[in-house]
Each structure stands twice: as structure tokens, then as C-alpha cells.
Amino acid sequence: MKIDMHSHILPGIDDGSRSIDESLQMLDTFVENGTNIVVATPHFYCEEQSITRFLEKRNAAYEKLKPHLKSEHPQIILGAEVLYNPVLVGNEDLSKLAIQGTDFILLEMPYQKLTSDIINNVSKIVDFMDVKLLIAHIERYLHFTSFSDLSNLMDLDVLGQINVKSLMKASSKRACFKLIKKGYVHALGTDYHRLDKPVPHIGDSYEILDKKFGNGFTNHLIKNEAHILKNDSLEYFFG
Numbered sequence: 001m002k003i004d005m006h007s008h009i010l011p012g013i014d015d016g017s018r019s020i021d022e023s024l025q026m027l028d029t030f031v032e033n034g035t036n037i038v039v040a041t042p043h044f045y046c047e048e049q050s051i052t053r054f055l056e057k058r059n060a061a062y063e064k065l066k067p068h069l070k071s072e073h074p075q076i077i078l079g080a081e082v083l084y085n086p087v088l089v090g091n092e093d094l095s096k097l098a099i100q101g102t103d104f105i106l107l108e109m110p111y112q113k114l115t116s117d118i119i120n121n122v123s124k125i126v127d128f129m130d131v132k133l134l135i136a137h138i139e140r141y142l143h144f145t146s147f148s149d150l151s152n153l154m155d156l157d158v159l160g161q162i163n164v165k166s167l168m169k170a171s172s173k174r175a176c177f178k179l180i181k182k183g184y185v186h187a188l189g190t191d192y193h194r195l196d197k198p199v200p201h202i203g204d205s206y207e208i209l210d211k212k213f214g215n216g217f218t219n220h221l222i223k224n225e226a227h228i229l230k231n232d233s234l235e236y237f238f239g
């Protein structure tokens, strides 16, 4: 089972796929890699549109694509990549942006120092709202904030996702390994945007991960991803 928890494969909704044809060709590359499930997570920016409007557009993009899908294509689960904004704290509609069938929001953090205000706001979402958080591509924030700032975020009851591409690049691989060792990584994603910017797929990183963390590590990750999609409680992940 190969699950991609983060992708931009829906046509014409964000800076990802520009057309049905591009989406289909992108999905063909998932077939080549044996990916079984792709979570479609178009960008949601609350300053640009309402949650209702975004969901209408996202669902329409999927409905346009659906008749063209082939049986060999991976199953598509709808979600969103929600950019953090303090106004989301307390917004009761936030749960509508969760990955279909779950309470998990894929949350993108701002590309800046993760201040105590930001961490406190995320903590309020975790503690007081009916959603669970999967933080998108956690390794990327290390270009903007310290490891200890990122640890303050990840030490909340949140899950973390890393991009496969970052595991394949020498410059980011060590940071990913460090995040995995700290127990911050629960899922993989491609963050695949466009056909002309190909990315390594989920299975491409399995050998690297098993070599570093032992045989069976990727199975552990796959199980985590399956439990996210089954909407298991956070106790499963944090004991």
C-alpha cells in the first residue's frame, strides 16, 4: 500500500495541475510508481476565499476530472492544504477542510519564524477545536525558523508530514532524518504540483528510509497513514 498524503492533482484550482489532461498524466505517473491512494490537497488561503467557495470549487474540479479517471488510477481522497492564519482559530467551519472521512487538517505553516504567538494559536486549535492537525512538509520550515521553534510546534499533539523530494536531496535529507528520529514524522507526501516539475513518488524513498531506520520502518509509516485515513484518535499515535 502506497499512500500520498499531499498533492495538487486537481485541475485548475490552485498552482497545481492546469487541466484535466495534466491531472490525468500526473495520475499516470502515480500508477507507474504503484501509488494506491492520493490525497488531493489544493491550497486554501482564507484571505482569498471563503471555506464554502473553496469547497465548491474543489468539488467541482474533482467532478470534472472524475469521468476521465481510469480504473488503474489511484483512489483520490479530497482534502486541502490550509495555510495557517490566526483567524482560523475558533472558526467552526475549519473542520469542513479536513481530509475526507477524517478530522485531520493538513496545515501549512507560514514561511517565517514560528513565534510563540503562532505556536499558541496552533495549540488552541489542537486543544479546543474538533479537528486534528497534520502539519505539511515540516522540513521546509527549517529554512525560516530554528529546530527548537519547530520542536515547540511539533511537541504539541500534532502529526507531521515530510515531502519525499526532501528525503532524496542531500541538502535536506539530514534534517528529515533528525525530524524522524524525534518522532515528528507520521506521513509522506509528494506535494506534486505540475507535470513539467516531476517529483519523486512515495515508493522512491522507501529504500532510503528502511536503510536508515531498519527494515519495517516504511511499513510503520504506511500504518500511520492508514490510521490517519481511518481517523484514529491521537492516542494511537502518542500512546
Ligand SMILES: [Fe+2]
Binding pocket: 006, 007, 008, 081, 191
Ligand atoms: Fe502543497
